[in-house]
Amino acid sequence: MRLRVAPLALLKRLALRLLLIAAVFWGGGIALFSVLPVPFSAVMLERQVSAWLSGDFHYLAHSDWVAMDKISPWMGAGVIAAEDQKFPEHWGFDVSAIEKALAHNERHETRIRGASTLSQQTAKNLFLWDGPQLAA
Structure with missing residues (x-):
């Protein structure tokens, strides 16, 4: 049965x-x-599909990855200093900057302040596209 x-x-x-x-x-x-190395990101995929949809079949979204030991240490330090000065001091989330941004945004709703770190920007560029995002 x-x-x-x-x-x-x-x-x-x-x-x-x-x-x-x-x-x-x-x-x-x-x-x-x-x-x-990550072969492509959501931004690269979105740009490639947009090119195809607009009829541009010659466009190719790509990146030329370079090993860290082939890049000047000054270049790496310069990028980090320009983008996230506190990068060596936090583990991907700058909690004090996020708290300050939240407090600022509550007081000034028309002038929004951000607090993204290199880690957050990398995640955004890998997993999200350039278009409008869902509001929180």
């Missing part, structure tokens, strides 16, 4: 398996690209 599985239980099992597969791919991607 064959037992029937309730459709809801079957859906639940399928959803859990899909979630597990997604988590494995997500975690694997993070582990892989923590040691290898």
Whole structure:
């Protein structure tokens, strides 16, 4: 005699398996690209698709990755100094700058102040596109 599985239980099992597969791919991607150059970002993908949609089939979004030991240490220090002066002092989130930005934005709603760090900018450029974002 064959037992029937309730459709809801079957859906639940399928959803859990899909979630597990997604988590494995997500975690694997993070582990892989923590040691290898990222082949493309959401911004690059958006620009490539936009070019194709506008009929420009010659455009190719690409990056020429260069190993850190091939870049002058002064160049790296200059980029960090220009973008995030407190980078050596925090672990990706400048909590004091975020608190100051929140307080400023509550007082001055028309002039918004940001507090993104290099880590946050990198994540934004990898996972988000240039277009409008959802408001928080």
